Structures are given as structure tokens and as C-alpha cells.
Amino acid sequence: MTAHAPGDAVPPSLLVTNARLVTVDDPAPTGWVRLEDGRIAEVGHGATPDRDDVERLDASGASLLPGFVDLHVHGAVGHDTIDGDPAALHAMAGHYVRHGVTAFLPTLVTADPPTTLAALRAIGEAVGAVADGATILGAHLEGPFISTRRKGAHREDLIRAPDPGEAEALLATGVLRLVTIAPELPENAWFMDACRDRGIVLSAGHTDATHADLLAAVDRGARHVTHVFNGMRGMHHREPGTAGAALTLDSLTCEVIADGVHVHPAMLALVWRAKGPDRMLLVTDAGKATGMPEGRYERGGRELFVQEGAVRLADGTISGSVRMVDEGLRTFLAATGARLADAWPVTSRTPARALGLGDRKGEVAPGYDADLVLLDDSLEVSATIVGGRVAHGGTATR
Ligand SMILES: [Zn+2]
Numbered sequence: 516m517t518a519h520a521p522g523d524a525v526p527p528s529l530l531v532t533n534a535r536l537v538t539v540d541d542p543a544p545t546g547w548v549r550l551e552d553g554r555i556a557e558v559g560h561g562a563t564p565d566r567d568d569v570e571r572l573d574a575s576g577a578s579l580l581p582g583f584v585d586l587h588v589h590g591a592v593g594h595d596t597i598d599g600d601p602a603a604l605h606a607m608a609g610h611y612v613r614h615g616v617t618a619f620l621p622t623l624v625t626a627d628p629p630t631t632l633a634a635l636r637a638i639g640e641a642v643g644a645v646a647d648g649a650t651i652l653g654a655h656l657e658g659p660f661i662s663t664r665r666k667g668a669h670r671e672d673l674i675r676a677p678d679p680g681e682a683e684a685l686l687a688t689g690v691l692r693l694v695t696i697a698p699e700l701p702e703n704a705w706f707m708d709a710c711r712d713r714g715i716v717l718s719a720g721h722t723d724a725t726h727a728d729l730l731a732a733v734d735r736g737a738r739h740v741t742h743v744f745n746g747m748r749g750m751h752h753r754e755p756g757t758a759g760a761a762l763t764l765d766s767l768t769c770e771v772i773a774d775g776v777h778v779h780p781a782m783l784a785l786v787w788r789a790k791g792p793d794r795m796l797l798v799t800d801a802g803k804a805t806g807m808p809e810g811r812y813e814r815g816g817r818e819l820f821v822q823e824g825a826v827r828l829a830d831g832t833i834s835g836s837v838r839m840v841d842e843g844l845r846t847f848l849a850a851t852g853a854r855l856a857d858a859w860p861v862t863s864r865t866p867a868r869a870l871g872l873g874d875r876k877g878e879v880a881p882g883y884d885a886d887l888v889l890l891d892d893s894l895e896v897s898a899t900i901v902g903g904r905v906a907h908g909g910t911a912t913r
Pocket residue numbers: 657667721742746
């Protein structure tokens with residue numbers, strides 16, 4: 516763990532040595548990164564600079580990537596974002612960092628109006644840097660403005676149209692960064708406009724949108740697609756559906772749940788070929804049973820059953836995941852045969868850019884936030900650095 520208290524005003528200068536710089540184009544990729552004041556100060560190849568005024572972390576040849584950014588995650592270690600507890604959000608952040616996540620968007624499932632508003636306010640309290648945890652970037656509102664026809668595990672009785680009073684209260688929290696919405700529903704149009712005008716990213720999801728509906732949604736400002744294939748109209752060769760439009764429109768980035776349960780490996784390969792590293796990104800959709808033993812859980816008054824890495828309602832409907840981004844990345848690379856050197860943006864740069872943070876997060880380059888993950892030869896997380904501090908896995912030494 517870090518040698519410095521989280522409350523230190525100035526983070527130490529840290530030199531990460533003996534790292535494999537997979538994201539930097541170079542034939543001899545072993546190098547080093549120097550971090551200072553929470554930012555990446557220098558990136559170099561070959562021999563480490565001879566300095567004694569810095570702390571050091573020996574990467575032992577591990578691959579160094581930008582820290583993972585998860586835009587769609589509901590919970591972990593027994594907590595759910597919808598519970599509206601800032602301390603629980605911090606506990607989740609502490610779990611995610613052990614899996615290489617350095618920033619995330621707490622995501623809210625469909626709930627009743629007071630519960631949704633209270634959960635957003637809790638995210639507002641917890642937002643920002645978390646001691647020895649992943650940074651909380653804001654909120655992703657996944658429901659309630661979605662389609663009952665593609666509800667997935669969302670409660671149908673709570674799915675609704677945006678009422679001006681409720682919607683204004685949600686927007687007034689100032690914490691919304693991403694909203695999943697069914698754009699084909701005319702009653703959602705004004706709320707889409709309100710989000711777009713505030714710079715909130717609009718994502719088509721839990722939607723029965725046709726190809727034509729999604730074209731219209733793009734004109735209205737939609738830029739993102741929530742967990743492609745899941746909770747949407749599928750592909751047909753005469754009606755490409757939401758999924759077909761998502762895969763072919765370059766203006767849309769696509770979330771993919773690569774937990775090995777939500778999407779068949781062949782379809783992961785299809786998304787990879789259609790969208791490439793700059794238009795697709797991995798999300799977990801992970802929930803409260805993440806980091807917990809398999810078995811029976813409860814959420815929003817309903818039972819969840821976790822078995823063999825899958826989470827299901829009593830009727831068999833898939834309800835989120837228990838797998839984190841590191842595991843998703845391994846599943847994705849195995850399914851596609853893609854090389855880490857080509858695919859690395861799907862866990863960092865692409866989600867950062869999708870959220871409008873591409874100038875600060877998601878790259879190993881001078882000036883970027885010092886959010887990094889080290890992966891060993893098996894692509895297991897060996898250390899995570901957030902804001903220039905070792906938050907998991909390594910010990911910095913003088
Ligand atoms: Zn969903």
C-alpha cells in the first residue's frame with residue numbers, strides 16, 4: 516500500500532521502472548514513467564534516470580497501461596449504488612482499484628423517484644478522488660427512462676416517462692455525466708435535449724429503437740450505446756435494429772460487457788471488427804455480488820442468484836455481472852485474438868474520450884493524470900496507481 520497518507524497535500528514524485536510500455540509505439544518497449552503532482556511528468560525508454568529525489572516502484576517487466584475506466588458499474592462487495600450511501604461508494608472504489616480500475620461512473624438501475632434522487636445526491640457527496648480507491652467521475656443514470664419492451668432486469672413497474680419535476684431535480688444535482696435512454700419514445704425527446712444542452716452524454720440503451728430510430732437519435736445528440744446487444748433490438752438483415760446501427764455508425768461508441776456471459780465470444784469479435792479500439796469499450800455492469808461468494812442476494816426487493824460467474828433473477832433474466840474489467844479484458848483478448856498493443860484503448864482511452872475526459876485520462880503521456888495499472892504476463896493486475904500514488908499492489912521505496 517502507499518507509503519504516504521491519503522491526506523498528503525502533495526503526492527510524492529514516483530518513478531515506475533522496468534515497465535513494458537505497451538501503449539507507446541516503440542520496438543524496444545521497456546521503459547519508465549515518472550509521476551509528479553498527480554500527473555505523468557515524463558515517459559522514457561531504456562535505462563532509468565539516475566535520480567535519488569524520487570520514490571521508485573519496480574514493475575518487474577509488467578505491462579503498464581492507463582488505468583481502467585468503467586462507465587457502467589452498479590456495485591461490489593455487498594453494496595449497490597442505488598442504496599444512496601456515500602460510504603458504500605467509497606467501499607466499491609476500494610474494491611475496483613484492486614482490479615486495475617482508476618476511475619468509474621456509479622450507475623443507477625431503475626428505482627422510484629425518491630430513491631433515484633437520493634442515490635444521485637449520494638454520488639454527489641462521494642464524487643472525486645477516493646483514498647486508496649478509484650476516482651468517482653459522476654453518475655450514469657441507466658433507468659428509468661427506458662423501454663419496457665427491452666427492460667432486462669429493470670423493474671417494469673418503475674420504468675416511466677420523464678416528468679418535468681422529477682427530471683429537473685435529477686439534472687439539478689449536477690452529477691449526471693451519462694444517461695441511458697430509449698430514444699425511440701417521443702416522451703423522452705425533451706429530456707434528451709435537456710441532457711445534450713448540459714453536456715451530459717446520451718446513450719441509447721434498454722431500447723427497442725429501429726435502425727431509423729437510432730439515426731434520428733444521433734441527430735438529436737446520442738453519441739454512445741449502452742451494453743451493445745443486451746437490452747436492445749437485435750440485428751436482422753432487413754431491419755438492422757439498434758445493434759446493427761450501433762455497429763455501423765461511426766459517431767457512436769459502444770459499451771460491451773465482456774464477462775463471457777452477456778455476449779458470445781463470436782459477437783465480441785464482431786464488435787471488435789466493426790468498431791475497433793476507438794469506438795468500443797469494455798464495461799462490467801458489475802453489481803453488489805462482485806467480490807462476494809456465489810449464492811443468493813437481494814436487490815430492490817427481488818432475489819438474485821449468482822452461479823458460475825452469472826447473475827440471474829428467479830426467471831433466468833441476466834442481471835448484471837460479477838466480473839471486473841481485468842477479467843473482461845482477458846476474456847475479450849481471448850475471444851478476438853487481438854493483441855494488447857492494439858486493443859488497450861478499450862479499457863481506458865476510449866471510455867475516457869467517450870465521457871469527454873480524453874485530454875486528462877486514458878493515456879500514458881506527459882500531462883495526463885497519473886492513473887496507471889500494471890499487468891503481469893497472465894494479465895493479472897500487479898499494481899494500480901491513482902493520482903500518482905500506489906493504491907494497490909506495490910510498495911514504493913526510496
Ligand atoms: Zn442494463
